[in-house]
Amino acid sequence: MIKKHMEKEFKISDLGNLSFFLGMEILYTQHGVYVTQERYLKNLLTKFKMEDCRVAPTPLEVNHKLSRFGGEEFRDMKLYQSLVGSLIYATLTRPDLSYAVGVLSQFMHCPRKEHWIARQRVLRYIKGTLREGLYYGFTSDTRVKIYSDADWAGNVDDRRSTHGYLCYVGDKLISWCSKKQHIVALSSTEAEYKGMVEAAKEVIWLKTLMKVFDVIQNTPIICGDNMSSLYLAANPVFHARTKHIEIQYHFLREKVIDKEIEVMHTSTKDQLANMMTKSLDGPKLQRFKDMEGIKKIEKNLN
The missing domain is CATH 3.30.420.10 (Ribonuclease H-like superfamily/Ribonuclease H)
Incomplete structure (x- = not known):
């Protein structure tokens, strides 16, 4: 009954409407499908005036020690909350952002300046990975x-x-x-x-x-x-x-x-979920992203 109901209510044409609502971009290729949020991420950088920033190799520093205590208070709490909310939305197609966004979301009620600086690094990482997204190959x-x-x-x-x-x-x-x-x-x-x-x-x-x-x-x-x-x-x-x-x-x-x-x-070296629990260095993060199917869309891809 559930299946028949879903077949009746959901149409193929709805997929485009759903992706538009979620801010996703879907690109079909000969061997698979890319799902990205490049346009959304560009708008995010513009919104927070980071479109011309330098790129960073990772979302957070390795062995970061972000804390609720100590450091100068960041006074614009609404701005911080707005940013973190926007970043949560970005994790719909970017699992490599999940750990960093999860860490930053823990300080929504008491942001410090060091948290705002950490947020800048996340945006710098996004700047260098705008065209990356999930790749789904056609397999059975x-x-x-x-x-x-x-x-x-x-x-x-x-x-x-x-x-x-x-x-x-x-x-x-x-x-x-x-x-x-x-x-x-x-x-x-x-x-x-x-x-x-x-x-x-x-x-x-x-x-x-x-x-x-x-x-x-x-x-x-x-x-x-x-x-x-x-x-x-x-x-x-x-x-x-x-x-x-x-x-x-x-x-x-x-x-x-x-x-x-x-x-x-x-083995730990093949444990893909490492990137969901800690901040990794650049080479290790890239290796796991390659293994997980997070790929960059080439400009000449048809």
Whole structure:
């Protein structure tokens, strides 16, 4: 019933209207589709008077220590909030901006001058990557795979961890997340495990959606680089060092035991979700972007 209703209500012509509403630009090529927001990003630079700025290799400095405390207060709070809101909109097609925007959004109620300076770096990075966007090649692979990662106690104010994931259908990146966890994790294993739980929730939702559209499904895979968290997800034994982890997080273990989800180890150098949990240096960021399908549209592309 849901599928018939969606087929009735949604028309192909609506795709153009939807992309226009979202500020997206869709370019069809012989082998795939590019989705960008170049026009929107140019307008963003103009709005905040950064159209002639120097470019930066990364959205944030590596090992930044942005904090709510210390430093001079930035007096124009509405201007800061307007910028961060605009940047959130830009992450619709730019997952490489997600971590930086997530960090800046934590200071909406108490911006400091150092946060405003950090915002300038994000815009400088955008200036150098205006023509970049997501590339979707024409392939038939429909297997779901998610890369999940967490940066343990990375926040300097409250020592909460940041988790993130990148969700693929085949080689197509379709959803992503970078978010600070709600409670303090007492170990890297706990932080990674909780991040995998959030990835599992995305998998379950996606499986339901694909079932509606009668898409053939295999067992989804969650890839992590922390062996302890992978072992915790797959092992039904209750470990003494994980007694404090809330019961709600252990539904992942149930899904793994029931073979609804698989967990798999991936090396840190191939952990694509790294860019969703921390600021990387230029070469590493570019390498992950290439692996994730974030590509630059060439001017002579037809």
